Amino acid sequence: MQVVNEVMPGDPDRVREMMAPGPDGPIFMVNLLKFKDRAEYKDGRPCDLSGRDAYMIYGREVSKLLPKFGGGAFFAGDVTFLALGQVEELWDEIAIATYPNRKALFDMSTSPEWQAISVHREAGLKGQLNIETVLQDGVLGRLQPLLEAMTKA
Numbered sequence: 001m002q003v004v005n006e007v008m009p010g011d012p013d014r015v016r017e018m019m020a021p022g023p024d025g026p027i028f029m030v031n032l033l034k035f036k037d038r039a040e041y042k043d044g045r046p047c048d049l050s051g052r053d054a055y056m057i058y059g060r061e062v063s064k065l066l067p068k069f070g071g072g073a074f075f076a077g078d079v080t081f082l083a084l085g086q087v088e089e090l091w092d093e094i095a096i097a098t099y100p101n102r103k104a105l106f107d108m109s110t111s112p113e114w115q116a117i118s119v120h121r122e123a124g125l126k127g128q129l130n131i132e133t134v135l136q137d138g139v140l141g142r143l144q145p146l147l148e149a150m151t152k153a
Helices: 012-019 051-069 102-109 112-124 139-152
Strands: 027-035 072-078 093-099 125-133
Touching: 027 051, 027 102, 051 072, 051 093, 051 102, 051 112, 051 125, 093 102, 112 125
Parallel strands: none
Antiparallel strands: 027 093, 027 125, 072 093
C-alpha cells in the first residue's frame, strides 16, 4: 500500500469527487495527521511554534466553526503505539470530525472563515490523510447514548 500525505488536495479528480453528493446521512472524517517539527507559514512570518502548536491554533478555531455547518469535533488523540502492522513512520495524531453530509464538509472548507484559519493548518502539517467513513447499519442506536453523554460533559 502506497501512502501519499497531502496538506491540500492535489488531484483535480479528487476535488470533483469531494463536490459529489456522497453517502446519505452523517459522515465521520478520520484525519491522520503528521506535524512538521517547526511551523512554516507561507507568508514568511517569523515563528517559534512547533508544527503541532500551529495546528492546535487551527484545531481550536475549526472546532468553533464546525457547528455552523452542522458538524462537530468527535475525537482527537495522540498516536502512541503501533500494535499491528508495519509503517515507515507513524502519524502524530488522529482526529475525527462529524458532518451531516459531504456537502457540509465542502461548504465549510471553502468558506471564508475556514480559509482564514487554514493558514495555521498548512503551517503545521507535514501531511495528512482524510478518510471519509459512515456508520454501519444499527451502529447509530448503540452509539447514541455515548454521544448524548459526551454532549452533557
